[in-house]
Amino acid sequence: xxxxxxxxxxxxxxxxxxxxxxxxxxxxxxxxxxxxxxxxxxxxxxxxxxxxxxxxxxxxxxxxxxxxxxxxxxxxxxxxxxxxxxxxxxxxxxxxxxxxxxxxxxxxxxxxxxxxxxxxxxxxxxxxxxxxxxxxxxxxxxxxxxxxxxxxxxxxxxxxxxxxxxxxxxxxxxxxxxxxxxxx
Amino acid sequence: xxxxxxxxxxxxxxxxxxxxxxxxxxxxxxxxxxxxxxxxxxxxxxxxxxxxxxxxxxxxxxxxxxxxxxxxxxxxxxxxxxxxxxxxxxxxxxxxxxxxxxxxxxxxxxxxxxxxxxxxxxxxxxxxxxxxxxxxxxxxxxxxxxxxxxxxxxxxxxxxxxxxxxxxxxxxxxxxxxxxxxxxxxxxxxxxxxxxxxxxxxxxxxxxxxxxxxxxxxxxxxxxxxxxxxxxxxxxxxxxxxxxxxxxxxxxxxxxxxxxxxxxxxxxxxxxxxxxxxxxxxxxxxxxxxxxxxxxxxxxxxxxxxxxxxxxxxxxxxxxxxxxxxxxxxxxxxxxxxxxxxxxxxxxxxxxxxxxxxxxxxxxxxxxxxxxxxxxxxxxxxxxxxxxxxxxxxxxxxxxxxxxxxxxxxxxxxxxxxxxxxxxxxxxxxxxxxxxxxxxxxxxxxxxxxxxxxxxxxxxxxxxxxxxxxxxxxxxxxxxxxxxxxxxxxxxxxxxxxxxxxxxxxxxxxxxxxxxxxxxxxxxxxxxxxxxxxxxxxxxxxxxxxxxxxxxxxxxxxxxxxxxxxxxxxxxxxxxxxxxxxxxxxxxxxxxxxxxxxxxxxxxxxxxxxxxxxxxxxxxxxxxxxxxxxxxxxxxxxxxxxxxxxxxxxxxxxxxxxxxxxxxxxxxxxxxxxxxxxxxxxxxxxxxxxxxxxxxxxxxxxxxxxxx
Numbered sequence: 001x002x003x004x005x006x007x008x009x010x011x012x013x014x015x016x017x018x019x020x021x022x023x024x025x026x027x028x029x030x031x032x033x034x035x036x037x038x039x040x041x042x043x044x045x046x047x048x049x050x051x052x053x054x055x056x057x058x059x060x061x062x063x064x065x066x067x068x069x070x071x072x073x074x075x076x077x078x079x080x081x082x083x084x085x086x087x088x089x090x091x092x093x094x095x096x097x098x099x100x101x102x103x104x105x106x107x108x109x110x111x112x113x114x115x116x117x118x119x120x121x122x123x124x125x126x127x128x129x130x131x132x133x134x135x136x137x138x139x140x141x142x143x144x145x146x147x148x149x150x151x152x153x154x155x156x157x158x159x160x161x162x163x164x165x166x167x168x169x170x171x172x173x174x175x176x177x178x179x180x181x182x183x184x
Numbered sequence: 185x186x187x188x189x190x191x192x193x194x195x196x197x198x199x200x201x202x203x204x205x206x207x208x209x210x211x212x213x214x215x216x217x218x219x220x221x222x223x224x225x226x227x228x229x230x231x232x233x234x235x236x237x238x239x240x241x242x243x244x245x246x247x248x249x250x251x252x253x254x255x256x257x258x259x260x261x262x263x264x265x266x267x268x269x270x271x272x273x274x275x276x277x278x279x280x281x282x283x284x285x286x287x288x289x290x291x292x293x294x295x296x297x298x299x300x301x302x303x304x305x306x307x308x309x310x311x312x313x314x315x316x317x318x319x320x321x322x323x324x325x326x327x328x329x330x331x332x333x334x335x336x337x338x339x340x341x342x343x344x345x346x347x348x349x350x351x352x353x354x355x356x357x358x359x360x361x362x363x364x365x366x367x368x369x370x371x372x373x374x375x376x377x378x379x380x381x382x383x384x385x386x387x388x389x390x391x392x393x394x395x396x397x398x399x400x401x402x403x404x405x406x407x408x409x410x411x412x413x414x415x416x417x418x419x420x421x422x423x424x425x426x427x428x429x430x431x432x433x434x435x436x437x438x439x440x441x442x443x444x445x446x447x448x449x450x451x452x453x454x455x456x457x458x459x460x461x462x463x464x465x466x467x468x469x470x471x472x473x474x475x476x477x478x479x480x481x482x483x484x485x486x487x488x489x490x491x492x493x494x495x496x497x498x499x500x501x502x503x504x505x506x507x508x509x510x511x512x513x514x515x516x517x518x519x520x521x522x523x524x525x526x527x528x529x530x531x532x533x534x535x536x537x538x539x540x541x542x543x544x545x546x547x548x549x550x551x552x553x554x555x556x557x558x559x560x561x562x563x564x565x566x567x568x569x570x571x572x573x574x575x576x577x578x579x580x581x582x583x584x585x586x587x588x589x590x591x592x593x594x595x596x597x598x599x600x601x602x603x604x605x606x607x608x609x610x611x612x613x614x615x616x617x618x619x620x621x622x623x624x625x626x627x628x629x630x631x632x633x634x635x636x637x638x639x640x641x642x643x644x645x646x647x648x649x650x651x652x653x654x655x656x657x658x659x660x661x662x663x664x665x666x667x668x669x670x671x672x673x674x675x676x677x678x679x680x681x682x683x684x685x686x687x688x689x690x691x692x693x694x695x696x697x698x699x700x701x702x703x704x705x706x707x708x709x710x711x712x713x714x715x716x717x718x719x720x721x722x723x724x725x726x727x728x729x730x731x732x733x734x735x736x737x738x739x740x741x742x743x744x745x746x747x748x749x750x751x752x753x754x755x756x757x758x759x760x761x762x763x764x765x766x767x768x769x770x771x772x773x774x775x776x777x778x779x780x781x782x783x784x785x786x787x788x789x790x791x792x793x794x795x796x797x798x799x800x801x802x803x804x805x806x807x808x809x810x811x812x813x814x815x816x817x818x819x820x821x822x823x824x825x826x827x828x829x830x831x832x833x834x835x836x837x838x839x840x841x842x843x844x845x846x847x848x849x850x851x852x853x854x855x856x857x858x859x860x861x862x863x864x865x866x867x868x869x870x871x872x873x874x875x876x877x878x879x880x881x882x883x884x885x886x887x888x889x890x891x892x
Contacts, residue, residue, distance in 0.1 A: 008442065075457040079373065095443040105406065105455045112402045131428045139389035139424060139451035147447040152399040154361060156315035156331055157338055159209045162361040165314055166368065167399030
């Protein structure tokens with residue numbers, strides 16, 4: 001399932017990484033922030049929206065360790081953020097899609113406004129296709145469901161593909177085998 | 185056709201940006217790739233079934249949607265009046281002090297010209313879908329309902345953006361997109377109200393589903409504190425599960441994507457960033473949709489999922505773009521929607537753009553028979569207002585066999601001053617448009633029915649009746665001769681029922697279904713009077729009539745008593761190549777030798793391929809007969825003949841022909857074959873006029889001497 005997910009997601013321009021443990025994923029994110037030169041300046045900082053994976057993580061220590069990372073998402077902060085992290089609920093293998101209940105406004109702001117969106121995904125929550133996903137998410141429980149497949153794109157000018165028209169230019173999907181807080 | 189409309193076509197033909205953009209996209213190939221591994225027929229059958237169910241239960245579903253969505257905290261209004269929609273939004277804006285609105289794409293809002301209305305009330309509404317914003321800046325209407333600015337070049341768009349931001353910009357598309365992001369980002373943050381459309385409205389859960397690639401619908405429904413969704417009633421489906429097939433098909437059909445970048449399911453209000461709850465208003469807009477649902481013919485148009493694939497494959501849309509359609513819904517489906525959402529009369533001119541080639545019907549994910557519905561519009565217009573006198577007289581004449589024959593013989597003499605080598609290359613004055621890109625065939629001196637009497641056939645117990653059709657009778661009698669000759673080789677005796685006349689397709693195609701039914705009635709008796717094994721036609725258009733349409737037109741015109749006979753005849757009718765291919769399989773026909781005698785390319789006539797379903801048979805027969813087949817690009821795209829289309833829309837017809845000729849030339853074949861005399865008139869005339877060495881031949885002519 002993961003292999004198909006990765007192939008399909010990369011085919012639409014997403015970046016897919018897979019790690020065995022939460023610690024390895026956190027290391028990756030730290031490295032990623034360094035490469036992207038994350039710092040406190042407007043347009044250069046990162047926001048991490050409330051995520052189940054953060055349970056048991058020393059947030060204060062992380063904030064200290066990585067200057068420019070905030071665990072607070074507001075309308076104004078999200079507007080100027082370079083990177084935002086959200087944890088998504090499900091993946092769809094045959095389209096390379098990630099799905100999230102984004103009823104909470106911080107989740108929506110974090111996923112929709114930055115240049116780079118990092119989506120954390122528990123590898124074991126990848127399902128086969130859209131009907132399988134729809135049987136797991138339901139409007140009666142999930143008020144605002146977002147399915148994301150690749151970065152924001154348009155072909156409205158001469159049918160030429162352009163990335164990042166309103167939403168993120170990059171969608172980085174970080175799959176974690178032992179994410180904890182398993183959903184199914 | 186009004187002069188103004190003719191002018192708008194001419195203007196559109198001068199600007200071929202859109203055709204070039206569609207060519208570079210290569211939609212048919214990319215679409216096929218997107219559907220790889222998916223059973224498209226099964227998928228669209230499911231969509232059609234679910235949407236048809238929704239259309240049948242449109243009132244119950246609207247009521248259910250309202251009840252459920254209100255229980256979740258949304259305000260829902262339902263109205264038939266477009267004025268009520270506009271007033272509701274302006275009074276909401278006044279009540280809440282809204283001056284700035286951002287919109288994600290909503291064709292329903294375009295349908296009611298909402299932006300203009302808001303502007304009159306001092307409210308600024310900015311489109312945020314890139315294409316819609318471009319069109320808004322250009323003060324135009326969308327030319328395509330998935331890609332609204334497809335008709336504009338990057339240079340034109342750069343000019344528009346430069347004016348908007350007050351500084352010169354480059355023509356680089358990536359840069360232009362970034363300019364739009366920056367400009368629109370501020371608008372999202374400053375707007376007090378967001379307006380969206382919906383791709384699907386789910387009655388069971390009170391959910392609206394939006395699909396975007398840019399992500400603007402997420403921002404429109406998140407940043408402003410008030411959200412108004414304008415939803416056409418045709419967007420309703422009964423159950424949550426019904427959304428799945430639509431979401432699977434829509435991106436593939438619309439943009440050849442497996443999935444659109446963003447799909448959102450919104451059910452009731454969600455929190456705003458200041459802790460308040462969203463003020464969510466959903467307007468269920470009828471504007472004649474329930475009336476449409478009650479119409480037995482047009483109900484199926486509500487199965488449309490607005491993918492616009494019918495535009496992408498339409499040979500006419502590619503040439504003229506969207507603006508000639510005059511209203512916001514463009515292309516084939518747009519013509520149908522305009523007939524309802526605006527009025528029938530508004531389609532008087534644009535219905536004539538459809539050549540009836542059937543390409544759109546093949547790929548429609550809602551399984552809508554678009555050409556049939558346009559024909560129905562034509563029929564209703566003809567019934568209501570009558571056909572223009574000149575068409576009506578011409579069509580009546582065709583139905584009067586004796587008079588028609590006499591006139592054609594007179595024409596055969598009258599054409600003499602213009603004829604050379606069997607073609608008319610120039611015509612004087614107002615007729616010259618007809619021979620500008622294509623020579624015209626001459627009327628044969630001796631019609632087929634006279635020629636037939638002189639053919640000596642071996643008597644046989646196996647008999648077939650030949651239905652020649654007007655083109656073989658008067659223009660190509662030699663094709664008729666070749667048909668007889670080939671069938672004789674298989675030991676078949678061919679009869680020519682004398683009472684036969686025009687098949688009625690010209691009448692049918694003009695919307696004069698009553699006259700088409702009369703044509704059917706004239707022919708059925710003579711064709712069934714002998715006990716023959718088959719009724720053979722070598723004309724794809726006549727095959728459409730005999731094999732398929734006669735029972736339908738008889739039913740529509742209350743001539744049910746003739747239907748059993750028409751059905752019997754339909755079962756007996758075969759196309760010439762279909763019969764030859766059967767005879768080869770039964771070893772009744774064997775090729776003379778195993779020589780490969782020439783390279784050919786095969787043009788699928790619209791009637792043969794998409795109405796009669798015959799396209800494998802002529803290829804098999806011609807290959808067995810010794811021809812090497814070189815397939816051309818777009819082998820089943822219309823050549824532009826379309827019966828009277830070539831006379832009514834000569835310029836469009838010629839543009840379609842030019843493209844076809846290029847595709848034919850590129851194969852390097854010596855012959856192009858088509859089992860349709862109409863296509864042969866068009867192709868042979870075009871090849872002659874362009875001085876090509878390639879000859880257009882009917883399969884019967886090519887096979888005449890090829891069997892033992």
